[in-house]
Amino acid sequence: MKTKKWIPNVIILVLVLALYVVLSVLISANIINPYYSGILTMVCINVILAVSLNLATGFLGQLVLGHAGFMSVGAYAASLFTMYSGLPQIISFPIALLVGGLVAVVFGVIIGVPALRLKGDYLAILTLGFGEIIRVLILAVPFTGGAAGLSGIPLLTTFTYVFILAILTVGIIFAFIHSRHGRAVIAIREDEIAAEAAGINTTYYKLLAFVMAAFFAGVAGGLYAHHIGVLDPGKFNFNYSVEILIMVVLGGMGSITGSVIAAVVLTLLPEALRGFSEYRMLIYSIILICVMLFKPSGLLGQYEFSIARIFKRLTHKKADAEKEA
């Protein structure tokens, strides 16, 4: 059995590649028009945001109410970098995304170090405050364009970029959760004192998971800025943080698959409901309430989609059938 362990990974890789090829062919053949490909880009950005927030809120168990704040610092840092670095765009864009992520990390450390050394829900309050402070700060400082917004950001976000980065985010966070370090993070969620007694440096792992989440939010911010071309500080308000949190809760805290599905559905849903004009937010909320009523742990709970499991079931069935024959 052990030699076949790589097969599920290859299947996933092939599926992801196939999805990418199909979507990009459809886009270049203009079957998916620019309006829809714009929505696809937002889907990928929201996947990055939801999966990274799930790391902090679902797996680490710390409520984060300012994910849009990290996104905004990443968005502004990345935009200012591509606008003023003077490097050719093909080089400056990837660096800008990295810069966006790293600036978000810096803010994550500033908030996380005092909040995560304590046991309890202090991080929720601090991130809530951070989200609002950063919005007001962006309005106040000169180089962000203030209330008028930051415009003239080159439109560099392509479908290839967001797709690859969304897949990378999911892959990295998935690998992290299934590593020794990820197990430590989950142990802290389960019981912080027992984790400490087992020798896990709780402050370190809490900070690591939280800062990782902030990093990917910053990268998502950079992608968003170069997709829309204009940054309005009002966009990154508390409501947007909650919107991302809804994706995590709806998909299931502690399920990466759930976050991905919820991010896709909740980005497409308001668009699909556009025909109902003013009723669409009503329908959106009714769907959310129904899910929470009938499946309070979220659509998937903590379940993960696994090709390996399907594969095992299939081979077992085959083996059983052979035995019977």
Next chain:
Amino acid sequence: MAMLSVKDLEVYYGSIHAIKGISFEVNEGEIVTLIGANGAGKTTTLHAISGLVKVKSGSVDFCGNNLRTTEPHKIIRLGLAQVPEGRRVFAKMTVQENLEMGACIRKDKAAVEADYKAVFERLPRLKERRKQIAGTLSGGEQQMLAIGRALMGNPKMLLLDEPSMGLSPLLVNEIFNIIQDVNKSGVTVLLVEQNAKKALEIANRAYVLETGGISMSGDAKTLSQDEQVRKAYLGG
């Protein structure tokens, strides 16, 4: 020299003087028990040793290391493992994963593998339930798992906080047999218990805690014959 020595320990909770200058020692290879009623300060003493509460003054020394300046997660690296009160297993992980968490600080894979075998041999019930989610185990099995998890850190000394809590008399006997067994394999034990009778049966020495101070101490057998102890803790 004593393996663990606590000297003039004082702990305050705000203005409440919880531990009033207690001193005790645990020598290598011993089972030492701290007995006392509710609120006497047993758990607080253990928390002071493991760095979970702030110590006002006094010293806590383990194998020559000052535990007052050691971060809680580093204590296990010195060879002092804890079985916390109320078991505190990782309820959503499997038995196997719980044990892995106990060994998470160790890098010597071969030795860890050997310790799995040793733990499963000592606690065969865990082996049967290796893939089971820990939260679905019975209280006694969870206690075994908590002990197993602590042993996976390959400790020189084990701190046990109320291992008999909430268990049936039959299971209490089983847990205490396991503790004796572990001790015979060379692990020193500090046992904090409300069930004074059982604790005195297996311990070499004992200290009696009363409202934050040590009121009596000595050989466990002698203490269990003592009139005062019998009246107060052993039901006459």
